[in-house]
Amino acid sequence: MVANSCKKIVIVGGGIIGLSTAYAAICEGLQVTVVDRLSNFGDNCSRGNAGMIVPSHFIPLAAPGAFSNAIKWMMDPESPFHVKPRLSWDLMKWGMRFFLACTETQVGQAAPLLRDLSFASRDLYLQWSDSGIDCSLAKKGLLMLCKSETAMVEESEIAHRARDLGIPAQTLNASETSALDPNITMDIEGSIYYPKDCHLDPSQLLSSLKEKIISLGGKIQHDCLVTGWKTNGQKIIALETKQGEIEADEFVLCGGIWSEGLVKKLKLKLPLLPGKGYSLTLPNPIELPTVCSILCESKVAVTPIGSGLRFGGTMQLGELNQSIDPRRVYGILKSIPFYMPQFRVQHFEGIQPWCGLRPVSPDGLPYIGRTNAWKNLTIATGHAMMGISLGPITGELVNNVLHRRPTKINIERLSPDRYGI
Numbered sequence: 001m002v003a004n005s006c007k008k009i010v011i012v013g014g015g016i017i018g019l020s021t022a023y024a025a026i027c028e029g030l031q032v033t034v035v036d037r038l039s040n041f042g043d044n045c046s047r048g049n050a051g052m053i054v055p056s057h058f059i060p061l062a063a064p065g066a067f068s069n070a071i072k073w074m075m076d077p078e079s080p081f082h083v084k085p086r087l088s089w090d091l092m093k094w095g096m097r098f099f100l101a102c103t104e105t106q107v108g109q110a111a112p113l114l115r116d117l118s119f120a121s122r123d124l125y126l127q128w129s130d131s132g133i134d135c136s137l138a139k140k141g142l143l144m145l146c147k148s149e150t151a152m153v154e155e156s157e158i159a160h161r162a163r164d165l166g167i168p169a170q171t172l173n174a175s176e177t178s179a180l181d182p183n184i185t186m187d188i189e190g191s192i193y194y195p196k197d198c199h200l201d202p203s204q205l206l207s208s209l210k211e212k213i214i215s216l217g218g219k220i221q222h223d224c225l226v227t228g229w230k231t232n233g234q235k236i237i238a239l240e241t242k243q244g245e246i247e248a249d250e251f252v253l254c255g256g257i258w259s260e261g262l263v264k265k266l267k268l269k270l271p272l273l274p275g276k277g278y279s280l281t282l283p284n285p286i287e288l289p290t291v292c293s294i295l296c297e298s299k300v301a302v303t304p305i306g307s308g309l310r311f312g313g314t315m316q317l318g319e320l321n322q323s324i325d326p327r328r329v330y331g332i333l334k335s336i337p338f339y340m341p342q343f344r345v346q347h348f349e350g351i352q353p354w355c356g357l358r359p360v361s362p363d364g365l366p367y368i369g370r371t372n373a374w375k376n377l378t379i380a381t382g383h384a385m386m387g388i389s390l391g392p393i394t395g396e397l398v399n400n401v402l403h404r405r406p407t408k409i410n411i412e413r414l415s416p417d418r419y420g421i
Protein backbone atom coordinates (compact mmCIF):
# COMPACT_ATOMS: atom_id res chain seq x y z
CA MET A 1 0.00 0.00 0.00
CA VAL A 2 1.38 3.39 -1.03
CA ALA A 3 1.16 6.05 1.69
CA ASN A 4 -1.00 9.00 0.59
CA SER A 5 1.87 11.46 0.95
CA CYS A 6 3.78 9.85 -1.92
CA LYS A 7 0.88 8.54 -3.94
CA LYS A 8 1.33 9.42 -7.59
CA ILE A 9 -1.70 10.90 -9.34
CA VAL A 10 -1.94 11.54 -13.06
CA ILE A 11 -4.66 13.91 -14.26
CA VAL A 12 -5.74 13.89 -17.90
CA GLY A 13 -6.78 17.39 -18.98
CA GLY A 14 -5.61 20.85 -17.99
CA GLY A 15 -8.92 22.72 -18.18
CA ILE A 16 -10.50 24.22 -15.05
CA ILE A 17 -11.56 20.77 -13.81
CA GLY A 18 -8.12 19.16 -14.20
CA LEU A 19 -6.26 22.13 -12.70
CA SER A 20 -8.69 22.48 -9.76
CA THR A 21 -8.24 18.77 -9.07
CA ALA A 22 -4.45 19.09 -9.31
CA TYR A 23 -4.39 22.03 -6.90
CA ALA A 24 -6.58 20.26 -4.34
CA ALA A 25 -4.48 17.09 -4.56
CA ILE A 26 -1.15 18.87 -4.29
CA CYS A 27 -2.34 20.82 -1.23
CA GLU A 28 -2.83 17.41 0.43
CA GLY A 29 0.69 16.27 -0.37
CA LEU A 30 -0.05 14.04 -3.36
CA GLN A 31 2.47 13.81 -6.18
CA VAL A 32 0.64 15.31 -9.16
CA THR A 33 1.20 15.29 -12.92
CA VAL A 34 -1.27 16.98 -15.30
CA VAL A 35 -1.08 15.96 -18.96
CA ASP A 36 -2.70 17.85 -21.80
CA ARG A 37 -2.41 17.52 -25.54
CA LEU A 38 -2.38 21.30 -26.00
CA SER A 39 0.68 23.56 -25.87
CA ASN A 40 0.43 25.71 -22.79
CA PHE A 41 -3.22 24.55 -22.38
CA GLY A 42 -3.90 26.66 -25.50
CA ASP A 43 -7.53 26.99 -26.23
CA ASN A 44 -9.66 24.59 -24.24
CA CYS A 45 -13.25 25.30 -23.21
CA SER A 46 -12.07 26.78 -19.92
CA ARG A 47 -10.28 29.78 -21.41
CA GLY A 48 -12.65 32.00 -23.41
CA ASN A 49 -15.91 31.41 -21.52
CA ALA A 50 -18.02 33.98 -19.66
CA GLY A 51 -16.30 33.39 -16.29
CA MET A 52 -19.43 33.46 -14.16
CA ILE A 53 -19.79 31.72 -10.79
CA VAL A 54 -23.47 31.02 -10.64
CA PRO A 55 -25.36 29.81 -7.56
CA SER A 56 -28.30 31.32 -9.50
CA HIS A 57 -28.07 28.41 -11.98
CA PHE A 58 -29.66 25.78 -9.74
CA ILE A 59 -31.92 24.46 -12.52
CA PRO A 60 -30.07 21.94 -14.70
CA LEU A 61 -30.13 22.09 -18.51
CA ALA A 62 -32.52 19.13 -18.53
CA ALA A 63 -35.68 20.74 -17.14
CA PRO A 64 -39.38 20.81 -18.09
CA GLY A 65 -39.76 22.84 -21.29
CA ALA A 66 -36.13 22.36 -22.40
CA PHE A 67 -36.94 19.57 -24.83
CA SER A 68 -39.82 21.44 -26.52
CA ASN A 69 -37.69 24.63 -26.71
CA ALA A 70 -34.95 22.61 -28.38
CA ILE A 71 -37.39 21.37 -31.02
CA LYS A 72 -38.81 24.89 -31.54
CA TRP A 73 -35.36 26.47 -31.95
CA MET A 74 -34.00 23.79 -34.28
CA MET A 75 -35.40 25.53 -37.34
CA ASP A 76 -33.94 28.95 -36.49
CA PRO A 77 -30.29 29.40 -37.61
CA GLU A 78 -29.77 32.34 -35.22
CA SER A 79 -31.36 30.72 -32.15
CA PRO A 80 -29.38 30.24 -28.93
CA PHE A 81 -29.93 26.45 -28.89
CA HIS A 82 -29.48 23.99 -31.71
CA VAL A 83 -29.05 20.27 -32.23
CA LYS A 84 -27.54 19.29 -35.54
CA PRO A 85 -29.83 16.50 -36.80
CA ARG A 86 -27.88 13.43 -37.92
CA LEU A 87 -28.36 9.69 -37.97
CA SER A 88 -26.41 8.56 -34.93
CA TRP A 89 -27.33 5.94 -32.35
CA ASP A 90 -25.33 7.78 -29.67
CA LEU A 91 -27.13 11.07 -30.43
CA MET A 92 -30.53 9.36 -30.32
CA LYS A 93 -29.71 7.66 -27.01
CA TRP A 94 -28.45 10.95 -25.56
CA GLY A 95 -31.63 12.70 -26.77
CA MET A 96 -33.86 10.05 -25.21
CA ARG A 97 -32.03 10.29 -21.89
CA PHE A 98 -32.26 14.09 -22.02
CA PHE A 99 -36.01 13.85 -22.72
CA LEU A 100 -36.48 11.47 -19.77
CA ALA A 101 -34.53 13.81 -17.48
CA CYS A 102 -36.65 16.87 -18.34
CA THR A 103 -39.02 16.35 -15.40
CA GLU A 104 -40.00 18.33 -12.34
CA THR A 105 -38.94 15.40 -10.13
CA GLN A 106 -35.40 15.41 -11.47
CA VAL A 107 -35.17 19.23 -11.16
CA GLY A 108 -36.49 18.97 -7.59
CA GLN A 109 -33.67 16.55 -6.74
CA ALA A 110 -30.92 18.29 -8.72
CA ALA A 111 -31.59 21.87 -7.57
CA PRO A 112 -30.49 21.55 -3.89
CA LEU A 113 -27.44 19.58 -5.01
CA LEU A 114 -26.42 22.26 -7.55
CA ARG A 115 -27.03 24.95 -4.91
CA ASP A 116 -24.75 23.18 -2.41
CA LEU A 117 -22.05 22.58 -5.02
CA SER A 118 -22.17 26.21 -6.21
CA PHE A 119 -21.99 27.76 -2.77
CA ALA A 120 -19.17 25.43 -1.70
CA SER A 121 -17.28 26.31 -4.88
CA ARG A 122 -17.83 30.03 -4.34
CA ASP A 123 -16.39 29.71 -0.82
CA LEU A 124 -13.35 27.94 -2.23
CA TYR A 125 -12.81 30.71 -4.80
CA LEU A 126 -12.70 33.19 -1.91
CA GLN A 127 -10.11 31.00 -0.18
CA TRP A 128 -8.12 30.68 -3.41
CA SER A 129 -8.04 34.48 -3.75
CA ASP A 130 -6.64 34.71 -0.22
CA SER A 131 -3.94 32.16 -1.10
CA GLY A 132 -2.71 34.17 -4.07
CA ILE A 133 -4.61 32.62 -6.98
CA ASP A 134 -5.38 35.76 -8.89
CA CYS A 135 -8.36 35.69 -11.24
CA SER A 136 -9.84 39.19 -10.75
CA LEU A 137 -12.71 37.69 -8.75
CA ALA A 138 -15.57 40.21 -8.55
CA LYS A 139 -18.24 39.57 -5.89
CA LYS A 140 -20.78 41.85 -7.49
CA GLY A 141 -23.66 39.52 -8.23
CA LEU A 142 -25.43 38.82 -11.51
CA LEU A 143 -28.38 40.45 -13.26
CA MET A 144 -30.87 38.44 -15.30
CA LEU A 145 -32.01 41.17 -17.71
CA CYS A 146 -35.55 40.76 -19.10
CA LYS A 147 -36.70 42.59 -22.19
CA SER A 148 -40.29 41.37 -22.06
CA GLU A 149 -42.96 41.07 -19.43
CA THR A 150 -43.23 37.35 -20.18
CA ALA A 151 -39.56 36.83 -19.35
CA MET A 152 -39.98 38.90 -16.20
CA VAL A 153 -42.83 36.65 -15.04
CA GLU A 154 -40.82 33.48 -15.80
CA GLU A 155 -37.66 34.79 -14.12
CA SER A 156 -39.63 36.03 -11.09
CA GLU A 157 -40.95 32.49 -10.62
CA ILE A 158 -37.41 31.12 -10.76
CA ALA A 159 -36.33 33.82 -8.27
CA HIS A 160 -39.13 32.75 -5.94
CA ARG A 161 -37.90 29.18 -6.16
CA ALA A 162 -34.32 30.34 -5.56
CA ARG A 163 -35.35 32.12 -2.36
CA ASP A 164 -37.15 28.96 -1.21
CA LEU A 165 -33.80 27.17 -1.62
CA GLY A 166 -31.98 29.86 0.36
CA ILE A 167 -30.42 31.56 -2.68
CA PRO A 168 -30.92 35.33 -2.33
CA ALA A 169 -32.67 36.91 -5.35
CA GLN A 170 -34.20 40.37 -5.76
CA THR A 171 -36.80 41.34 -8.36
CA LEU A 172 -35.98 44.81 -9.74
CA ASN A 173 -37.79 47.15 -12.12
CA ALA A 174 -35.90 48.96 -14.90
CA SER A 175 -34.89 52.01 -12.84
CA GLU A 176 -33.83 49.90 -9.85
CA THR A 177 -31.66 47.86 -12.23
CA SER A 178 -30.06 51.03 -13.65
CA ALA A 179 -29.37 52.29 -10.15
CA LEU A 180 -27.52 49.04 -9.41
CA ASP A 181 -25.20 49.45 -12.41
CA PRO A 182 -25.31 53.09 -13.59
CA ASN A 183 -22.32 52.46 -15.93
CA ILE A 184 -24.52 50.84 -18.54
CA THR A 185 -27.56 52.09 -20.44
CA MET A 186 -30.29 49.44 -20.46
CA ASP A 187 -33.59 49.18 -22.27
CA ILE A 188 -35.36 46.49 -20.30
CA GLU A 189 -38.57 45.62 -18.50
CA GLY A 190 -36.68 44.68 -15.34
CA SER A 191 -34.30 42.13 -13.89
CA ILE A 192 -33.59 39.62 -11.18
CA TYR A 193 -30.50 40.33 -9.14
CA TYR A 194 -28.58 37.39 -7.64
CA PRO A 195 -26.15 39.06 -5.18
CA LYS A 196 -24.15 35.88 -4.41
CA ASP A 197 -23.04 35.29 -8.02
CA CYS A 198 -19.56 36.40 -9.01
CA HIS A 199 -17.43 36.76 -12.11
CA LEU A 200 -13.76 36.33 -12.91
CA ASP A 201 -11.25 36.29 -15.75
CA PRO A 202 -11.05 32.61 -16.80
CA SER A 203 -7.80 32.93 -18.73
CA GLN A 204 -6.08 34.62 -15.79
CA LEU A 205 -7.52 31.95 -13.49
CA LEU A 206 -6.01 29.10 -15.54
CA SER A 207 -2.59 30.81 -15.75
CA SER A 208 -2.57 31.60 -12.05
CA LEU A 209 -3.63 28.06 -11.05
CA LYS A 210 -0.98 26.57 -13.30
CA GLU A 211 1.74 28.75 -11.75
CA LYS A 212 0.55 27.81 -8.26
CA ILE A 213 0.59 24.09 -9.07
CA ILE A 214 4.13 24.30 -10.45
CA SER A 215 5.32 26.38 -7.49
CA LEU A 216 4.01 23.66 -5.14
CA GLY A 217 5.96 20.96 -6.97
CA GLY A 218 3.31 19.71 -9.42
CA LYS A 219 4.32 18.62 -12.90
CA ILE A 220 2.57 19.77 -16.05
CA GLN A 221 3.15 18.01 -19.36
CA HIS A 222 2.03 19.93 -22.43
CA ASP A 223 1.78 18.61 -26.00
CA CYS A 224 1.08 15.22 -24.46
CA LEU A 225 -1.78 13.51 -26.29
CA VAL A 226 -3.21 10.56 -24.37
CA THR A 227 -3.88 7.72 -26.78
CA GLY A 228 -4.85 4.86 -24.46
CA TRP A 229 -4.48 3.04 -21.17
CA LYS A 230 -2.21 0.21 -20.09
CA THR A 231 -4.16 -2.09 -17.79
CA ASN A 232 -3.73 -5.19 -15.68
CA GLY A 233 -6.93 -6.88 -14.49
CA GLN A 234 -9.14 -4.15 -13.03
CA LYS A 235 -6.25 -1.73 -12.55
CA ILE A 236 -4.79 0.92 -14.80
CA ILE A 237 -1.01 0.75 -14.79
CA ALA A 238 -0.11 3.62 -17.11
CA LEU A 239 -1.36 6.21 -19.56
CA GLU A 240 -0.23 5.67 -23.12
CA THR A 241 0.74 9.03 -24.57
CA LYS A 242 2.59 10.48 -27.57
CA GLN A 243 5.43 11.15 -25.12
CA GLY A 244 5.50 7.56 -23.87
CA GLU A 245 3.91 5.73 -20.96
CA ILE A 246 3.16 7.54 -17.69
CA GLU A 247 2.71 5.31 -14.65
CA ALA A 248 0.73 6.27 -11.56
CA ASP A 249 -1.17 4.90 -8.57
CA GLU A 250 -4.37 6.79 -9.38
CA PHE A 251 -5.71 8.27 -12.63
CA VAL A 252 -8.20 11.13 -12.87
CA LEU A 253 -9.93 11.83 -16.16
CA CYS A 254 -10.81 15.51 -16.65
CA GLY A 255 -10.71 15.52 -20.45
CA GLY A 256 -13.84 17.64 -21.04
CA ILE A 257 -15.81 16.61 -24.10
CA TRP A 258 -13.04 14.23 -25.17
CA SER A 259 -13.51 12.12 -22.02
CA GLU A 260 -16.19 9.96 -23.62
CA GLY A 261 -13.80 8.84 -26.40
CA LEU A 262 -11.05 8.18 -23.86
CA VAL A 263 -13.18 5.94 -21.64
CA LYS A 264 -14.49 3.96 -24.61
CA LYS A 265 -11.00 2.47 -24.70
CA LEU A 266 -11.70 1.20 -21.19
CA LYS A 267 -15.07 -0.18 -22.34
CA LEU A 268 -16.95 2.42 -20.25
CA LYS A 269 -20.00 4.46 -21.21
CA LEU A 270 -20.00 8.17 -20.39
CA PRO A 271 -22.77 9.83 -22.40
CA LEU A 272 -21.65 13.34 -23.40
CA LEU A 273 -22.45 15.69 -26.24
CA PRO A 274 -20.37 18.69 -27.23
CA GLY A 275 -22.26 21.93 -26.58
CA LYS A 276 -20.56 24.44 -28.81
CA GLY A 277 -20.63 28.05 -27.69
CA TYR A 278 -19.01 31.31 -28.78
CA SER A 279 -17.71 34.43 -27.12
CA LEU A 280 -16.56 37.80 -28.42
CA THR A 281 -14.61 40.27 -26.30
CA LEU A 282 -14.63 44.01 -26.98
CA PRO A 283 -11.29 45.41 -25.72
CA ASN A 284 -12.64 48.98 -25.49
CA PRO A 285 -16.42 48.81 -25.10
CA ILE A 286 -18.47 51.97 -25.45
CA GLU A 287 -19.80 51.29 -21.93
CA LEU A 288 -18.44 48.97 -19.26
CA PRO A 289 -20.86 47.49 -16.72
CA THR A 290 -19.56 46.45 -13.31
CA VAL A 291 -22.06 43.63 -12.79
CA CYS A 292 -22.18 40.61 -15.10
CA SER A 293 -25.53 39.83 -16.69
CA ILE A 294 -27.54 37.44 -18.81
CA LEU A 295 -29.80 38.72 -21.57
CA CYS A 296 -32.63 36.35 -20.71
CA GLU A 297 -34.60 35.87 -23.91
CA SER A 298 -31.49 35.55 -26.10
CA LYS A 299 -29.44 33.60 -23.52
CA VAL A 300 -26.37 35.81 -23.96
CA ALA A 301 -23.91 36.21 -21.07
CA VAL A 302 -22.21 39.61 -20.62
CA THR A 303 -19.10 39.79 -18.43
CA PRO A 304 -16.75 42.67 -17.71
CA ILE A 305 -13.21 41.28 -17.87
CA GLY A 306 -10.62 43.90 -16.94
CA SER A 307 -11.27 46.86 -19.24
CA GLY A 308 -12.92 44.59 -21.82
CA LEU A 309 -16.46 43.29 -22.16
CA ARG A 310 -17.19 39.68 -23.15
CA PHE A 311 -20.41 38.47 -24.74
CA GLY A 312 -20.96 34.71 -24.86
CA GLY A 313 -23.73 32.41 -25.89
CA THR A 314 -25.23 29.66 -28.05
CA MET A 315 -25.50 25.96 -27.35
CA GLN A 316 -25.00 23.98 -30.56
CA LEU A 317 -25.30 20.38 -29.45
CA GLY A 318 -23.55 17.55 -31.21
CA GLU A 319 -20.69 19.08 -33.21
CA LEU A 320 -17.26 17.90 -32.16
CA ASN A 321 -15.31 20.57 -34.01
CA GLN A 322 -14.40 24.19 -33.39
CA SER A 323 -15.65 25.64 -36.66
CA ILE A 324 -17.50 28.92 -36.32
CA ASP A 325 -21.06 29.26 -37.61
CA PRO A 326 -21.43 32.99 -38.51
CA ARG A 327 -25.24 32.79 -38.28
CA ARG A 328 -25.08 31.77 -34.61
CA VAL A 329 -22.48 34.48 -33.89
CA TYR A 330 -24.77 37.01 -35.57
CA GLY A 331 -27.63 35.71 -33.39
CA ILE A 332 -25.59 36.73 -30.32
CA LEU A 333 -24.55 40.12 -31.72
CA LYS A 334 -27.94 41.26 -32.95
CA SER A 335 -29.58 40.64 -29.57
CA ILE A 336 -27.20 42.94 -27.64
CA PRO A 337 -28.58 46.37 -28.75
CA PHE A 338 -32.11 45.36 -27.71
CA TYR A 339 -30.96 45.32 -24.09
CA MET A 340 -27.94 47.66 -24.25
CA PRO A 341 -28.84 50.28 -26.85
CA GLN A 342 -25.44 52.00 -26.89
CA PHE A 343 -23.97 48.89 -28.55
CA ARG A 344 -24.09 48.21 -32.30
CA VAL A 345 -23.33 45.06 -34.26
CA GLN A 346 -20.66 47.13 -36.10
CA HIS A 347 -18.68 47.49 -32.85
CA PHE A 348 -17.71 43.83 -33.28
CA GLU A 349 -16.15 44.24 -36.73
CA GLY A 350 -12.68 42.69 -36.69
CA ILE A 351 -13.30 40.85 -33.39
CA GLN A 352 -12.50 37.16 -33.79
CA PRO A 353 -15.12 34.91 -32.15
CA TRP A 354 -13.78 32.33 -29.71
CA CYS A 355 -15.35 28.88 -29.70
CA GLY A 356 -15.52 26.31 -26.89
CA LEU A 357 -17.01 22.83 -26.54
CA ARG A 358 -18.89 22.28 -23.29
CA PRO A 359 -19.10 18.65 -22.12
CA VAL A 360 -22.87 18.09 -21.69
CA SER A 361 -24.41 15.07 -19.95
CA PRO A 362 -28.05 14.10 -20.67
CA ASP A 363 -29.32 15.06 -17.20
CA GLY A 364 -27.31 18.29 -17.08
CA LEU A 365 -25.30 17.13 -14.04
CA PRO A 366 -21.57 16.51 -13.99
CA TYR A 367 -19.93 13.12 -13.58
CA ILE A 368 -17.82 13.08 -10.42
CA GLY A 369 -16.56 9.95 -8.73
CA ARG A 370 -15.00 6.55 -9.17
CA THR A 371 -16.26 3.99 -11.64
CA ASN A 372 -16.87 0.48 -10.35
CA ALA A 373 -15.22 -1.01 -13.40
CA TRP A 374 -11.68 0.20 -12.61
CA LYS A 375 -10.07 0.27 -9.19
CA ASN A 376 -7.95 3.38 -9.66
CA LEU A 377 -9.86 5.59 -12.10
CA THR A 378 -11.81 8.69 -11.01
CA ILE A 379 -13.82 10.73 -13.49
CA ALA A 380 -14.65 14.45 -13.31
CA THR A 381 -16.34 15.95 -16.34
CA GLY A 382 -19.70 16.85 -17.89
CA HIS A 383 -19.97 20.27 -16.22
CA ALA A 384 -21.69 21.75 -19.30
CA MET A 385 -22.39 25.44 -18.56
CA MET A 386 -20.97 25.36 -15.04
CA GLY A 387 -17.36 24.18 -15.26
CA ILE A 388 -15.89 27.45 -14.00
CA SER A 389 -18.55 27.75 -11.35
CA LEU A 390 -18.05 24.21 -10.04
CA GLY A 391 -14.30 23.77 -10.66
CA PRO A 392 -12.98 24.25 -7.10
CA ILE A 393 -15.60 22.04 -5.42
CA THR A 394 -15.05 19.36 -8.05
CA GLY A 395 -11.34 19.39 -7.22
CA GLU A 396 -12.11 19.06 -3.52
CA LEU A 397 -14.62 16.23 -4.06
CA VAL A 398 -12.25 14.29 -6.31
CA ASN A 399 -9.58 14.70 -3.69
CA ASN A 400 -11.85 13.17 -1.05
CA VAL A 401 -12.59 10.31 -3.44
CA LEU A 402 -8.86 9.78 -4.01
CA HIS A 403 -8.32 9.59 -0.27
CA ARG A 404 -11.37 7.30 0.03
CA ARG A 405 -12.87 9.78 2.51
CA PRO A 406 -16.58 10.64 2.74
CA THR A 407 -17.45 13.74 0.72
CA LYS A 408 -19.10 16.70 2.48
CA ILE A 409 -21.76 16.77 -0.28
CA ASN A 410 -23.43 13.51 -1.28
CA ILE A 411 -22.31 12.82 -4.86
CA GLU A 412 -24.18 9.56 -5.51
CA ARG A 413 -26.32 11.28 -8.17
CA LEU A 414 -23.15 12.33 -9.97
CA SER A 415 -21.77 8.81 -10.34
CA PRO A 416 -20.05 8.24 -13.70
CA ASP A 417 -21.74 4.80 -13.67
CA ARG A 418 -25.30 6.22 -13.61
CA TYR A 419 -25.96 5.24 -17.23
CA GLY A 420 -24.48 1.77 -16.76
CA ILE A 421 -20.92 0.52 -17.14
Ligand SMILES: Cc1cc2nc3c(=O)[nH]c(=O)nc-3n(C[C@H](O)[C@H](O)[C@H](O)COP(=O)(O)OP(=O)(O)OC[C@H]3O[C@@H](n4cnc5c(N)ncnc54)[C@H](O)[C@@H]3O)c2cc1C
Binding pocket: 012, 013, 014, 015, 016, 017, 018, 035, 036, 037, 038, 041, 044, 045, 046, 047, 048, 049, 050, 051, 052, 053, 054, 224, 225, 226, 227, 254, 255, 256, 257, 258, 259, 262, 275, 276, 277, 278, 279, 301, 312, 313, 355, 356, 357, 358, 359, 380, 381, 382, 383, 384, 385, 386, 387, 388, 389, 390
Ligand atom coordinates in the same frame (compact mmCIF):
# COMPACT_ATOMS: atom_id res chain seq x y z
C1 LIG B 1 -19.49 30.38 -24.56
C2 LIG B 1 -19.29 29.69 -23.24
C3 LIG B 1 -19.52 30.37 -22.06
C4 LIG B 1 -19.40 29.72 -20.84
N1 LIG B 1 -19.56 30.44 -19.69
C5 LIG B 1 -19.43 29.83 -18.49
C6 LIG B 1 -19.59 30.56 -17.28
O1 LIG B 1 -19.86 31.76 -17.29
N2 LIG B 1 -19.47 29.90 -16.10
C7 LIG B 1 -19.20 28.55 -16.05
O2 LIG B 1 -19.13 28.00 -14.95
N3 LIG B 1 -18.98 27.84 -17.18
C8 LIG B 1 -19.10 28.44 -18.39
N4 LIG B 1 -18.91 27.73 -19.55
C9 LIG B 1 -18.65 26.29 -19.44
C10 LIG B 1 -17.20 26.02 -19.07
O3 LIG B 1 -16.36 26.73 -19.96
C11 LIG B 1 -16.95 24.50 -19.16
O4 LIG B 1 -17.87 23.82 -18.34
C12 LIG B 1 -15.54 24.16 -18.67
O5 LIG B 1 -14.58 24.93 -19.33
C13 LIG B 1 -15.25 22.67 -18.85
O6 LIG B 1 -13.97 22.47 -18.32
P1 LIG B 1 -13.19 21.09 -18.47
O7 LIG B 1 -11.95 21.21 -17.70
O8 LIG B 1 -14.14 19.98 -18.17
O9 LIG B 1 -12.92 20.96 -20.06
P2 LIG B 1 -11.84 21.68 -20.98
O10 LIG B 1 -11.61 23.07 -20.57
O11 LIG B 1 -12.26 21.44 -22.39
O12 LIG B 1 -10.51 20.88 -20.68
C14 LIG B 1 -10.32 19.57 -21.10
C15 LIG B 1 -8.86 19.39 -21.41
O13 LIG B 1 -8.59 18.01 -21.69
C16 LIG B 1 -7.61 17.95 -22.69
N5 LIG B 1 -7.68 16.66 -23.38
C17 LIG B 1 -8.78 16.11 -23.94
N6 LIG B 1 -8.45 14.94 -24.53
C18 LIG B 1 -7.13 14.73 -24.30
C19 LIG B 1 -6.22 13.71 -24.67
N7 LIG B 1 -6.59 12.65 -25.38
N8 LIG B 1 -4.92 13.83 -24.29
C20 LIG B 1 -4.52 14.91 -23.57
N9 LIG B 1 -5.34 15.93 -23.21
C21 LIG B 1 -6.62 15.84 -23.57
C22 LIG B 1 -7.98 19.11 -23.61
O14 LIG B 1 -6.89 19.51 -24.42
C23 LIG B 1 -8.42 20.19 -22.64
O15 LIG B 1 -7.37 21.06 -22.30
C24 LIG B 1 -19.01 28.35 -20.79
C25 LIG B 1 -18.74 27.68 -21.98
C26 LIG B 1 -18.88 28.32 -23.20
C27 LIG B 1 -18.58 27.58 -24.47
